Amino acid sequence: MIEALVQAGADAFVAYPITPSNWMYKYGKERFPQFYAAPDEISTFQWMAGLAATGKLPATSSAFPGIALMVESINMAYAMELPLVIIITQRLGPSTGSATTGAQGDLSILNGIISGNYPVPVFSPSNFEDAWELAAKAVETAIKFRTPVFLLTSKEMVMYQKSFDLNTLKPIQKIERPKVKIDGEYIPYKANKQLVPDFLPLGNDNHLVKITASTHDQYANIRKNDPEALANTQRLHDKFIKRIDELTVYSLDKQNDSNRLLVTWGITSDASRDAINELRNKQEKIDLLVLKSLLPVNPKLFDIFDTYNEIIIAEENLTGQLKEILFGARKQKNIKQVNKVGHMITPKEIINTILK
């Protein structure tokens, strides 16, 4: 992930160490052209915002306790429309004490992390190949949408090692910043056709730049709830939702005549792959959908779900966070869940639920 971030164009790493994300810190320090050891997670994010406003593309890594401290600053960067990348290495909650135990417990907080439920892109690797490709995708998304982007991984993926053929990694092209041509006055939050304002760095020699986190109009004038300001805030939602296909990544392993779909994400994906293989060896018919972008939810996913009679959702958390985001808290007869905390879900547990 760290190498892919740098190859894609991220150029500053700011972090405060936290288990189980410390290898990210180690590699970030080793690889990024600029590395800043911040004294806490709020400083981390504020420095990142300052760097991003000035034309850098910063990244950080943390776990829930650090993310919790960053939340207000994440909202700030979101409103300012600053490109940056945040890696979350999930660990078992609540609170502390299980820093080296894996989990998939932080999806729900990302679903509402921006006050007002504005969407923020969340990608989640299901294996090492994804980690490589989605890290580059995160940089691309941060630049194209001028936004903070999350990479949601977990202790198990970060802290285990696996034989891996480096030749399978696809080359990454550096994501270049769009060239901005300004005729006349630069209007800092005037959206282009992609609903994103053209970015000029703070401190540039040609045009004065105003950046603000307070509710504002396209001139960055601080306003309350007048139509212009509300239109700008609405755009923060629309830029993602109207271009949601650009943010959607999944793999669907489909057979022709299956009525059952196993849905999963993150660290449970590999157990799901083994479960599917074993079931198919037993002539059971089942398809597998691995979601690699989790938020915002693309409505087209429901077109896929609607073609199945039964859906099984496997994720390493207590209540089924993805399930609740997709289908709500209400139990449904045609939706089965495989949930667990404290240990990875095993292929057998998935198989048992499917065959039950």
Add this chain to the structure above:
Amino acid sequence: MTKNPNSFLTDKKFPFCPGCGHGISIHALNKALKELNLEAKDVVVVSDIGCSGLIDPLFATHTIHGLHGRSPALGLGVAMALSENKNKKVIAFIGDGGATIGLQHILEAARRNVDMTLIVLNNLLYGMTGGQISGLSTKKYKKIIDFEQDIPPFDLIELAHASGARFAVRVNNTKKVKDTLIQAIKTEGFSIVEAASLCPSYGMKKMDDLIEVADAENILEHDRPATILKDKETVSLIEKTQVIKPTFTANVTQRKGFLIAGSAGGGAQSVAKFLAMAGIYAGLETTMKGEYPITVGTGFSVAEVIFDHKKINYTGLLAPEYILIVSVDGLNKVQSKLNTESTILMDEKLVTDELLATYPNILSVPLTKNFNKKSLALAAVAYVLNKENIIPLDALKEAVSTHRLKDIFIEVIDKVIEV
């Protein structure tokens, strides 16, 4: 934005209460910038929340407006990115309310000494929320309002100086603010100017009264150069990765799991890595993961390794074929995983009659008799690889061959064969 001619200010009306001291400081900064012959494009004004945050629309420079108490940190991020360009001046504003929210940010900016200026507009209270006291309310001011008068304020200037600020000044007389700001902005490094400020709504309304209750003016300096941040050349992590090419043949047709249990400092994690590498040298797919207490230097150290002849997806180790236990810490940690199916290799000193009665599959091996504490895990791994004919020991020797202690390790592996 509309810019007044010959000014760093826009034509926007000041939003402050009549008689507010903040306006005086803003005019002083405008004059200071003019006297320094700076250009608007070379100035970045950073602001946060509270009455001091209302300055954002007033400056016809680059501006960035963030969160309450965070302008020193946000400004430091901007200053770090611009540190190579000495023409660029980053000037952050904060109130006395924000200064205690972001106290750590101020100390950190002072410590790092990147070129920027922080202006603290200290009106001795929280003006926007009703005049509550702040951490910078002076004892004399609190005596007037008869509240917490025995609790001293933070002395920001002393704190910033102690943290390494190049230039730290408290100024009470508004007539001195402009010249002080000129000196601060000219200073290459972190400068902080705490300026006493009138608050006609809740605090001191007259300049003489303000000077009377404010803490004494102070100037503290360090002779240290500003920190400049530059990109460093780095090497691809992929290029630095040790590539392992299979050169041996394994005798593995289905998944084999190893659980290695020892004590901190006993090398279980390193040995697991050697074992995993040896598996790759033998053409296998492998995984490896470790578990140990957060305090890494004490207690148990347990590692898992999986071998398979085909791609490994799920990396959990549910029923290890081989459990290798070389210390009491290790035994205590994995005791619940002992079973009659696995091959359990244990140092002979750990084997009891009770354990043997329950697990007749235990292999009792004289490890501590033949090897030192740090070699037990490697000896155990070499023993089981050799006895079970899983992969050639030469693959394990190849795995240790790049380690600085390779000679010792190879000696251990050879001795295992003898024992």
